[in-house]
Amino acid sequence: MNLYLDTANVDEIREAVKWGVICGVTTNPSLAAREDEDFAKILPSICDLVDGPVSAEVISLDYEGMVSEGRKLAAVHPNVVVKIPITPEGMQAVKMLAKEGIKVNVTLIFTVNQALLAAKAGAAFISPFIGRLDDIGHRGVDLVQDIVEVLHLHKLKAEVIAASIRHPEHVTAVALAGAHIATMPYSVLKQMFKHPLTDAGIESFLNDWKKAEAARKK
Numbered sequence: 001m002n003l004y005l006d007t008a009n010v011d012e013i014r015e016a017v018k019w020g021v022i023c024g025v026t027t028n029p030s031l032a033a034r035e036d037e038d039f040a041k042i043l044p045s046i047c048d049l050v051d052g053p054v055s056a057e058v059i060s061l062d063y064e065g066m067v068s069e070g071r072k073l074a075a076v077h078p079n080v081v082v083k084i085p086i087t088p089e090g091m092q093a094v095k096m097l098a099k100e101g102i103k104v105n106v107t108l109i110f111t112v113n114q115a116l117l118a119a120k121a122g123a124a125f126i127s128p129f130i131g132r133l134d135d136i137g138h139r140g141v142d143l144v145q146d147i148v149e150v151l152h153l154h155k156l157k158a159e160v161i162a163a164s165i166r167h168p169e170h171v172t173a174v175a176l177a178g179a180h181i182a183t184m185p186y187s188v189l190k191q192m193f194k195h196p197l198t199d200a201g202i203e204s205f206l207n208d209w210k211k212a213e214a215a216r217k218k
């Protein structure tokens with residue numbers, strides 16, 4: 001399973017890329033709206049930093065608008081993946097963009113049927129939102145598992161991006177559920193490194209080393 005960062009913040013992406021663990025980025029209009037700079041300026045900077053897919057979402061809701069925005073976004077960089085919501089006009093746009101060789105990530109997926117529709121339209125990626133399902137008392141991870149199984153069963157090519165990840169346990173769960181990718185906030189990626197026994201182990205190794213060194217010098 002690949003790890004992506006779910007952010008439009010260039011500083012977070014620059015930092016996480018240094019750690020060598022992420023190979024893609026997803027954004028959405030809400031994440032872009034949190035930044036001071038215009039998204040049109042942010043997108044090329046993200047693509048310069050990350051050697052992998054960068055999802056950028058359309059704002060239009062009509063077919064023509066989505067296709068035209070999608071083409072413009074895809075022209076920014078070969079790694080740009082156009083993000084389109086699961087609607088009838090959206091899937092019409094996916095079909096057209098896919099025919100032109102433009103990769104699409106279908107977003108706001110909350111059911112297996114929506115995932116099926118996206119895959120049949122030609123989506124390269126499908127994004128179930130697990131945290132938002134958990135929020136309303138459903139099991140987001142179960143949806144990821146079901147989508148992965150259905151895609152596999154019917155030999156559909158789309159990759160599943162588990163999105164709306166809220167904590168490290170979600171990452172483990174979607175990895176076990178067979179997601180191809182987990183996209184997460186910077187804070188969750190940082191938390192993934194942590195365990196109190198790791199910190200305690202580093203401290204005790206260092207203390208033992210220093211004690212032995214001091215004893216040898218006596």
Ligand code: G3P
Pocket residue numbers: 006026027028129131132163164165183
């Ligand atoms: O990639 C989609 C994701 O950003 C949604 O996350 O936490 O707003 O549900 P959240």
